Amino acid sequence: MKLKTITTFALIGFFLGLTVLTAGEKLTGLDVMKKVYYRPAPKDMEADLIMILINSSGDKRVRKIKQFVKDYGKVEKKIMFFLAPADVRNTSFMNWSYDDPNKDDDQWIYLPALKKIKRISSEDKSDYFMGSDFTYDDLGNRLPEEDNHKILREEKLNGEDCYVIESTPRDPDYMYSKTITWVVKGKWIGLKRKFYDEDGEFLKELTVEKYDNIKGYWMLTRVKMHNVQKNHTTIMELRNIKVDIGIPDRMFTERMMKRGIR
Amino acid sequence: MRKFLISFLFVFVMLAPVFGGDLEITGYVRNYTGVLLHGDYDFSIVQNTLNLNFELKSDKAALKVNPYVYQYYDRGLEFNLREAYLDLYFNSMDIRIGKQQIIWGKADGVFITDVISPKDLSEFLLRDFDEIRMGITAAKLDYYLGDSTVELVWVPVFTPDKFPPEGSIWKPRMDLPPNAKFDLSRMDMEFNLKNSEYFGKISTLTGPIDFEIMAGYTWDSRPVPFLEREIDPLTHLPVSITIIPQYDRLTLFGGSFSTTVKGVVLRGEAAYYIGKYFRTTDPTVAEGVIEKNYMHYLIGADTSLLGARVSFQFVQRWIFDYQPTLVDPERHNMMTVLITNKYLNDTLTVEFFSYIGLTDGDALIRPKITYSFADGFDIQIGVNIFTGSKGMFGQFHDNDMVYTKIRYSF
Numbered sequence: 278m279k280l281k282t283i284t285t286f287a288l289i290g291f292f293l294g295l296t297v298l299t300a301g302e303k304l305t306g307l308d309v310m311k312k313v314y315y316r317p318a319p320k321d322m323e324a325d326l327i328m329i330l331i332n333s334s335g336d337k338r339v340r341k342i343k344q345f346v347k348d349y350g351k352v353e354k355k356i357m358f359f360l361a362p363a364d365v366r367n368t369s370f371m372n373w374s375y376d377d378p379n380k381d382d383d384q385w386i387y388l389p390a391l392k393k394i395k396r397i398s399s400e401d402k403s404d405y406f407m408g409s410d411f412t413y414d415d416l417g418n419r420l421p422e423e424d425n426h427k428i429l430r431e432e433k434l435n436g437e438d439c440y441v442i443e444s445t446p447r448d449p450d451y452m453y454s455k456t457i458t459w460v461v462k463g464k465w466i467g468l469k470r471k472f473y474d475e476d477g478e479f480l481k482e483l484t485v486e487k488y489d490n491i492k493g494y495w496m497l498t499r500v501k502m503h504n505v506q507k508n509h510t511t512i513m514e515l516r517n518i519k520v521d522i523g524i525p526d527r528m529f530t531e532r533m534m535k536r537g538i539r
Numbered sequence: 540m541r542k543f544l545i546s547f548l549f550v551f552v553m554l555a556p557v558f559g560g561d562l563e564i565t566g567y568v569r570n571y572t573g574v575l576l577h578g579d580y581d582f583s584i585v586q587n588t589l590n591l592n593f594e595l596k597s598d599k600a601a602l603k604v605n606p607y608v609y610q611y612y613d614r615g616l617e618f619n620l621r622e623a624y625l626d627l628y629f630n631s632m633d634i635r636i637g638k639q640q641i642i643w644g645k646a647d648g649v650f651i652t653d654v655i656s657p658k659d660l661s662e663f664l665l666r667d668f669d670e671i672r673m674g675i676t677a678a679k680l681d682y683y684l685g686d687s688t689v690e691l692v693w694v695p696v697f698t699p700d701k702f703p704p705e706g707s708i709w710k711p712r713m714d715l716p717p718n719a720k721f722d723l724s725r726m727d728m729e730f731n732l733k734n735s736e737y738f739g740k741i742s743t744l745t746g747p748i749d750f751e752i753m754a755g756y757t758w759d760s761r762p763v764p765f766l767e768r769e770i771d772p773l774t775h776l777p778v779s780i781t782i783i784p785q786y787d788r789l790t791l792f793g794g795s796f797s798t799t800v801k802g803v804v805l806r807g808e809a810a811y812y813i814g815k816y817f818r819t820t821d822p823t824v825a826e827g828v829i830e831k832n833y834m835h836y837l838i839g840a841d842t843s844l845l846g847a848r849v850s851f852q853f854v855q856r857w858i859f860d861y862q863p864t865l866v867d868p869e870r871h872n873m874m875t876v877l878i879t880n881k882y883l884n885d886t887l888t889v890e891f892f893s894y895i896g897l898t899d900g901d902a903l904i905r906p907k908i909t910y911s912f913a914d915g916f917d918i919q920i921g922v923n924i925f926t927g928s929k930g931m932f933g934q935f936h937d938n939d940m941v942y943t944k945i946r947y948s949f
Contacts, residue, residue, distance in 0.1 A: 330884060332884070336913070338913070338914050339914060352746070361914075362914035362915050362948070363565055363567075363914075363915045363948040363949050364567075364911075364915055364917070364946075364948040366565060373746055375746075381799060381801075381802055383746045383799060385744070385749075390667065390668070390669040391642065391668055391669065392640055392641075392642040392669075392672075393642050393644075394744065394749075395645075395797075396749055396797040396798070396799065396804050396806075397804060397841065398799060398802050398803060398804045398841055398842050398843055398848075399799070399802055401843055401846070404843075404846070405884070405885075407885060408881070408884040408885025408886065409884070410884075507884075509884060527683075530683070530686065530744070531686075531688060531742070531744045532633070532681070532683055532688065536601075536626075536628075536633075537596075539596045539597065539598065
């Protein structure tokens with residue numbers, strides 16, 4: 278199973294890829310998106326996630342999370358420790374997601390005020406994560422085969438040669454009518470994506486502000502999602518990223534949810 | 540109190556190097572104002588709260604102290620420690636010693652296997668649950684085996700539930716004989732080992748299912764109202780009745796589970812109580828109470844519906860070997876409903892919660908709106924509506940109220 282987390286976002290197809298394009302190879306839109314999707318990914322990862330929510334008045338709210346993710350093959354386990362703001366501090370969230378597409382994620386939340394771990398139903402993929410402008414689906418692993426892809430054109434973005442890919446969902450009830458993605462040739466990193474709502478109206482735009490190569494993995498370390506309809510913006514930043522460090526299995530347990538991170 | 544807090548800080552700062560970390564201070568201040576919706580619109584509560592958490596953590600140990608202060612407009616300061624404990628972390632085992640809240644079970648807002656921490660019912664069930672559950676002095680050991688945990692708890696000092704004081708609008712209605720007197724001489728408990736409480740639990744958290752199996756040898760947290768009747772030798776009618784409340788031992792076994800089926804979380808929890816005294820109207824029962832066993836259980840479901848979180852619970856208390864003279868019904872049924880939704884990028888939370896008494900036809904309805912106008916700052920407006928005329932909730936039908944809570948967390 279591919280490692281998917283919120284950072285993940287840094288890891289999912291849209292953001293990362295190392296496959297080298299063979300000279301002269303003629304690619305389809307699906308080929309491009311598969312190259313982005315099926316690329317090497319770390320076995321585990323630890324990182325600090327800073328999320329800045331900016332409303333239409335310019336007021337900022339900041340969320341800080343420490344997260345650990347580990348890929349076990351058929352299951353990927355993720356645990357998140359909320360550090361800020363103060364009213365959610367010491368809350369923890371654990372998610373086990375399965376490579377079986379028919380199996381829902383298992384999720385638990387530990388609420389320090391209740392001192393209890395609660396199993397919760399999987400979020401609707403169209404729900405927004407923690408009041409941000411990212412839906413759970415934006416942060417997850419959407420298979421390339423779930424959309425039809427078309428190369429619209431090739432153009433430069435931020436000095437990088439890109440394919441511009443239009444993706445339309447095969448499921449007519451999907452929350453986006455289409456997305457348009459700028460994928461860097463050779464690096465297979467998405468640099469920008471535009472989302473259109475169910476009525477075909479421009480909804481939001483994701484832009485990459487910073488990316489780094491960490492132990493051979495291209496990872497986005499700062500991205501911005503701007504919802505043009507609500508004039509609301511979310512900036513996600515990853516700090517202190519560590520990959521392939523051998524996170525112990527005991528990290529993804531009831532014990533750690535209750536104890537929290539130091 | 541200031542000296543006390545300064546002493547605290549001093550101790551923590553001194554201990555910080557031992558724990559290899561910095562002292563972390565978090566907490567909140569809050570104003571909670573409620574107005575009754577009947578009569579002269581009296582204030583039901585005007586409370587200012589300071590709640591502090593002092594924590595030191597390392598890989599091997601942790602120390603936490605949680606003092607709080609309630610300041611009311613009509614009485615003195617209430618100061619106490621909700622928790623004050625030391626954690627020791629070993630390879631496969633944790634030990635917690637000190638005053639602590641211990642919460643078991645999968646139920647929301649209902650206490651079935653959650654019997655270790657006593658309850659502060661000074662304001663009925665209206666307080667936040669972290670304030671209803673009182674800390675108790677205990678030693679707790681958790682031993683970890685893969686996805687499972689064995690937990691053992693020793694409570695050397697019994698602490699009963701806390702009830703509203705005389706004159707409080709939350710004092711439960713009691714149907715007492717007109718000539719009844721109280722003798723509280725048996726309420727005191729001796730502080731010795733034989734009065735300890737013991738609990739054990741095995742819990743497992745896995746992908747398909749989470750479950751807990753527990754047992755406890757405890758005290759009934761509410762005193763049993765034993766009666767003593769003085770009988771007129773001529774008429775054989777009682778001349779006077781003395782109520783002698785006394786705490787009694789209880790043994791219980793129980794368990795709980797939660798699992799996910801097609802996006803719906805199903806929960807269940809049950810406890811079988813042995814040796815609980817129930818009040819009887821049978822005049823031939825001299826002490827006025829009869830010992831029975833009973834089952835307390837719930838089934839519940841949580842799901843998402845049209846973007847909202849929805850949760851239902853059905854709760855039943857079932858007295859075995861029932862006798863019609865018992866004051867309590869053989870089966871007491873209740874349900875709870877919770878609907879929550881968030882708007883405006885999670886800054887506005889709308890919640891509807893209700894206890895619905897199916898046996899007595901009463902209910903407590905608690906809608907509320909919480910708006911977070913900045914990180915850490917939130918304001919809440921809600922109402923508590925009691926319906927019915929009898930039962931657990933109907934008895935407070937004159938206590939409908941509207942309230943606001945303004946809170947800053949730091």
